[in-house]
Amino acid sequence: MAILKLTGSVGSGNSKNGVPHNDPDDFKKIRDRFVSIGYDWVKDKTIVDKEFIDLIKLFQSICKGNVRVEGGDGRIDIHKNTHRWLAAKNAPGWVDMTGQSGFGWEVVKTDYGNSYTTTWMKDRLSNAGIYYYLKSLFLRSNPPMWVRDFSKKKGGKTKGHGTHQTGLNVDMRLPIKNSLKYDHRHALKKGENDKTYESLFDREAARSQLKMIKAQMNVKVILFNDRTLRKEHLCQRYDNHGGHYHITILPPQRFEGVYR
Ligand SMILES: [Zn+2]
The missing domain is CATH 3.30.1380.10 (Muramoyl-pentapeptide Carboxypeptidase; domain 2)
Known part of the structure; x- marks a missing residue:
């Protein structure tokens, strides 16, 4: 059972709607969840960098059914689609x-x-x-x-x-x-x-x-x-x-x- 509770958003851009953005604990939860399902090239990351944002975009493209990396904004907004897919029991692993x-x-x-x-x-x-x-x-x-x-x-x-x-x-x-x-x-x-x-x-x-x-x-x-x-x-x-x-x-x- 995947549990992925966040306090705010993670990834590109800035804080929206007054919630925290790139909070270190949220970042670690996202990173560790990605690693646990096979996206292991981010395992040593300590901050959100371009490669981490690229991974979010890849993941978003997968979840949208796109066969090219396109259509993702590179951020995980709390309780929105990307967050829910990453927490899903059938999240796409790699x-x-x-x-x-x-x-x-x-x-x-x-x-x-x-x-x-x-x-x-x-x-x-x-x-x-x-x-x-x-x-x-x-x-x-x-x-x-x-x-x-x-x-x-x-x-x-x-x-x-x-x-x-x-x-x-x-x-x-x-x-x-x-x-x-x-x-x-x-x-x-x-x-x-x-x-x-x-x-x-x-x-x-x-x-x-x-x-x-x-x-x-x-x-x-x-x-x-x-x-x-x-x-x-x-x-x-x-x-x-x-x-x-x-x-x-x-x-x-x-x-x-x-x-x-
Ligand atoms: Zn082919």
């Missing part, structure tokens, strides 16, 4: 996914260290993976979901991606037939009517993945150019999304912690 795996999924390779994401993403991936795995057991032997790229260590602009800034996006490699001969390192480049693609792409496994992801991950959008799966309303077209698919998740409903 995790390193390097080398992690579960039933039905494994992180195969991340580029440029883009291995960090929210606990929302990790939990939902785990759920989708379990259902995908169970279905695979009964129907056929599918390769696990090959997870590729998340966000960078402290969030923000992510090399190789237009979004991916807030731990709400993930890229997945495409499942390939005959995975004894081919594995996740074999990248499929083209998405439509290409002979090599058609002979290698395991569309049935991909269909099963997308269905489980849609059912379990509270997705906003899945970007993937495969014409057959688009016709089944499992994904949408977007430039450069022929050789992998991209997922954006939405924030959950908030389960309040103790903030008053």
Whole structure:
């Protein structure tokens, strides 16, 4: 149970409505709560600095469901949304996914260290993976979901991606037939009517993945150019999304912690 009671506001700007601003005890509670849920790069901070404000902005962007760090004012006002999200039972934590795996999924390779994401993403991936795995057991032997790229260590602009800034996006490699001969390192480049693609792409496994992801991950959008799966309303077209698919998740409903 998260308990996060404050006497005033913390972060950028000044005191409003006569409540204290950046009171040392409030600051410590906020810092320690961030650290306890995985934002550990602020653990040694003793004052509110730019990096601390950037973290508040990252957190605000996550809670708003933004895939870029934008739309946050960098301050935690008492009893307002950011305070309540930080106190929430399902506050978004921050995790390193390097080398992690579960039933039905494994992180195969991340580029440029883009291995960090929210606990929302990790939990939902785990759920989708379990259902995908169970279905695979009964129907056929599918390769696990090959997870590729998340966000960078402290969030923000992510090399190789237009979004991916807030731990709400993930890229997945495409499942390939005959995975004894081919594995996740074999990248499929083209998405439509290409002979090599058609002979290698395991569309049935991909269909099963997308269905489980849609059912379990509270997705906003899945970007993937495969014409057959688009016709089944499992994904949408977007430039450069022929050789992998991209997922954006939405924030959950908030389960309040103790903030008053
Ligand atoms: Zn992506």
